[in-house]
Amino acid sequence: MFSLQGDLLKGKRVVIIGFARQGQALARWLPVVGALPIVTDSKTAEQLNVNLADFPRARFHLGGNPEALVEIADMICVSGGVPLTLPLIQKAVERHIPITNDAQLFVDRCPAPIIGITGSAGKTTTTTLVGEMLKKAGFTTWVGGNIGNVLLDVMVGMRPEHRVVMELSSFQLELMFSSPKIAAILNITPNHLDRHGTMQDYMRAKANLIANQPKDGKAILGRDDWGARMVENTATGDVLWFSRSEIVADGAFLAGQRLFVSGQASTTGDPQEICEVSDIPLRGEHNVANVLAACAIAGAAGIPPEVMTETIRTFKA
Structure with missing residues (x-):
């Protein structure tokens, strides 16, 4: 509390x-x-x-x-x-x-473990899906930040055994100096440059999410995205990947038409099958990437594959 x-x-x-x-x-x-x-x-x-x-x-x-x-x-x-x-x-x-800002004040005081998610595209779908996976696993889960509730408004009801999934914008991340233990940058493409001025400054704001994690933190990055790859060296903890185009040792990947988790995103350390592309209700390759991201994030948080599978098959954005 x-x-x-x-x-x-x-x-x-x-x-x-x-x-x-x-x-x-x-x-x-x-x-x-x-x-x-x-x-x-x-x-x-x-x-x-x-x-x-x-x-x-x-x-x-x-x-x-x-x-x-x-x-x-x-x-x-x-x-x-x-x-x-x-x-x-x-x-x-x-x-x-x-x-x-409100996001940093919340992160510094929240009694429950937080998962932070950002990206130029796909972060709302991914944040929502991760939240559903945590709920399906039995956790009381709070989803908010840049979507839904401003989490400061509901923090009084949070407990250490709960879980929080927080969508974060580049505006919020500009002022972030301590980050959640599990954090994901899905992709970084030109956006909000009227505010940030340059692509370099925009990328720096996004990278704050993984540059200020604890040493035992886990950063999940989009392997297929140039911008996400470019900020890998800012991570202070372990790096996991998600990819539609290559097999990754730590994270989530697509092999043929099947989705797998591996390494620290797997309960065994070996690749574990989650589902087939045809099991995903959301259409489009971008949503395959969003689901892979959610699996890597949920796996890093200890969610078992069968929970991911069940959640994906019934998910509605």
Whole structure:
């Protein structure tokens, strides 16, 4: 169970930049740990279409992002759509004020094991399928992050014996400095370059997911994707692969029309058959890749092959 005792945020003034889904979750959660949320957004209250009375313990500075807020901030929390080049954020950097987001605050405090998943494409399907595999294996499972629930909102109900599957965007990963023990980068193709500026910066943001894992972590990467292969050397733990085009010693692969798990994704260490391509309800080669990714991830988490097989055959995205 999540504990409120001794949280480092107690008594801190936390400036939330951006008051959409993630910002609102932060404004609800921060008072629970004894912090004071101070909300700023470039939009007015009317433009946000939010009832501010629902957040009685927050202070609001709307219709702009005044740089003067750094004078009272102990920490800055950035919502996903907010560029880190914002003058308020740059001023905070100059003053060495900690900058974070809802995803990092959750990862640092969640009592249950977390699986983190990112990718330029396929991450929602893969995240959902992994969640279903964990549920089928008997775990109480929470699926959220960039999809579904903002996980801070539901963390109070989580227990150490539960499991969490978390979809993460490049925006969230820009500020990630500690990562889940099991983490996957499905693929990295040009995306959000209006925000990140260059492909190199975009790849660096994605790579944060595996560059900040514990030493005993497991990183699952798409073998058939150039971008995912390029970040292999940033991984701090073991690397597993999934591939439609080659047999891999650790992970999941396609041989003919059959899907297998192997190595650390297998319960025996040897290749174990999961299903045939025709067993996958979702059509298209990209969904074969998504299913292989889910099998490698679930296998790394100790889910047995028969559970994967049953889940795949009945799965609906």
